[in-house]
Amino acid sequence: MADIDLDAAARNLRQVRSAIDGQKILAVVKADAYGHGRAQCARAFLAAGADFLGVAQLGEALALREEIGPGPRILAWIYAPGAPLVDAVRAGIDVSVGSFWAIDELAAAAKITAIAARIHLKVDTAMTRGGFNLENVEEAARRIRGAGELFDPVGLWSHLARADEPDCGVTEQQIERFEQARTAAARGGVVFEIHHLAASAGALWHPATRYDMVRPGIVLYGLSPEPEVARAHDMGLRAVMTLSAQLTVDRQVPAGTGISYGHTAHTDRAMRLGVVPLGYGDGIDRKASNSAPLVVAGERTRILGRVCMDQFVVPIPEHAQAGSTVYLFGDAAAGLPTADDWAAATGTIGYEVVTRLGARVPRRYHGTGERCE
Numbered sequence: 001m002a003d004i005d006l007d008a009a010a011r012n013l014r015q016v017r018s019a020i021d022g023q024k025i026l027a028v029v030k031a032d033a034y035g036h037g038r039a040q041c042a043r044a045f046l047a048a049g050a051d052f053l054g055v056a057q058l059g060e061a062l063a064l065r066e067e068i069g070p071g072p073r074i075l076a077w078i079y080a081p082g083a084p085l086v087d088a089v090r091a092g093i094d095v096s097v098g099s100f101w102a103i104d105e106l107a108a109a110a111k112i113t114a115i116a117a118r119i120h121l122k123v124d125t126a127m128t129r130g131g132f133n134l135e136n137v138e139e140a141a142r143r144i145r146g147a148g149e150l151f152d153p154v155g156l157w158s159h160l161a162r163a164d165e166p167d168c169g170v171t172e173q174q175i176e177r178f179e180q181a182r183t184a185a186a187r188g189g190v191v192f193e194i195h196h197l198a199a200s201a202g203a204l205w206h207p208a209t210r211y212d213m214v215r216p217g218i219v220l221y222g223l224s225p226e227p228e229v230a231r232a233h234d235m236g237l238r239a240v241m242t243l244s245a246q247l248t249v250d251r252q253v254p255a256g257t258g259i260s261y262g263h264t265a266h267t268d269r270a271m272r273l274g275v276v277p278l279g280y281g282d283g284i285d286r287k288a289s290n291s292a293p294l295v296v297a298g299e300r301t302r303i304l305g306r307v308c309m310d311q312f313v314v315p316i317p318e319h320a321q322a323g324s325t326v327y328l329f330g331d332a333a334a335g336l337p338t339a340d341d342w343a344a345a346t347g348t349i350g351y352e353v354v355t356r357l358g359a360r361v362p363r364r365y366h367g368t369g370e371r372c373e
C-alpha cells in the first residue's frame, strides 16, 4: 500500500514558496506525479497556491485537463510531429516549442481552432536534449511574432543540467546563455511574459535561476534533488509517499539456510524470517536485494536474499508475525527509511524509487492539501 499524504504535498509547496522570492510556482506532476497520483496531487498543489501545473507529454496534459477541469494553467513540453495540438489548444494547454516544425504545427492548430495558442519558447542552454539552439532563437521569435494573433507568447524557458552540483559552474554558464536567448528573442520581436529556468535544485540552490517562475517537482514530493547536498528532512520537506505491506509469512529457520533465488544470502544464526508481498512486478528494484532498509514491527532491518517478482524475504523480530506491517520507506521524521535511502541502497535516485512504483500497488490518499498552514 502506498499512503499518499496530500497535506504533506501542500506543505512542501508552501515550503518552496517560503524559500524563494515571490516567483510563480509551476508544480510538476508528470509521470503520474512521480508515481503519487496526478489528479490528487495536482488538486493539492493548486489548493496550496501553485500558479501552473507542468507535465512532460501532451497526452498527460490532456488527461490532466479532464481531471481538473478548465481554468488552471497547464504546460506540456514533449510531443512529436502530428501530435494532437488542436486538442491541446482547445483545452487551453500552454505548449512548449523547441523546433521550427513545432512552431508551424502549433500555428496551424491555432488557425483551425481560432484560439491564440499559449506558447513557451524553449532554448537549449546546456542540457543537449530538446529546445532551440541559441543561434536559432532570434529566427524562432521572428516566426512567432510573424504569426501575429495565432500566438500568445507566454514563456521563454530552458532546463538546468547540473544544478544539483552547486559549485560546478555549469549553471552560471546556462544563466549566461539564457540571458543571450532573452536578448535574441527581443531582437526577433518577442518579449515573453514569464522566463523560467529552475527545477527543484535550481530554485533552492541557485537563486539567480528563479527568474519569474520556478518548476519544482521532486521537492514537492518530499525528496531531495541531491541528498549529498541537502537531505529532504533538513530542508523542512515531508515525504508524501509511505510504502508499506503486511507480512504474508512468518517462520523460524536454522543457521545456514539459503534465502530466495540463487541463495545469495544465508542465515548466520537461527532466526525468524518474514515474507513481504512486493517485488519487481510492483516496481521494487531487484538491486534492493540484500541491501534496502525496512522497518518491521518497529525495528530496522534489511532485505535478505534476492527480490523476486512478487515478494522478498526479511529477518523479523520475535514479536512480528504474518499480518505485521512492514514499512519500506516514508518520512524520516516518522523514523522510517526514506526513498532517498532506498536510492542510496540501490544505486539510483529518489525520483526513480517513487516514480517506478507499479500500478499493482494501491494508492490510499490522506488529506486534501487545503487545511495545512
Ligand SMILES: Cc1ncc(COP(=O)(O)O)c(C=O)c1O
Residues within 6 Å of the ligand: 028, 077, 159, 198, 199, 200, 201, 215, 216, 217, 218, 219, 225
Ligand atoms: C522541464 C522540467 N522542469 C522541471 C522538472 C522538475 O524537476 P525536479 O523534479 O528536479 O524538480 C523536470 C523534471 O525532470 C523537467 O523535465
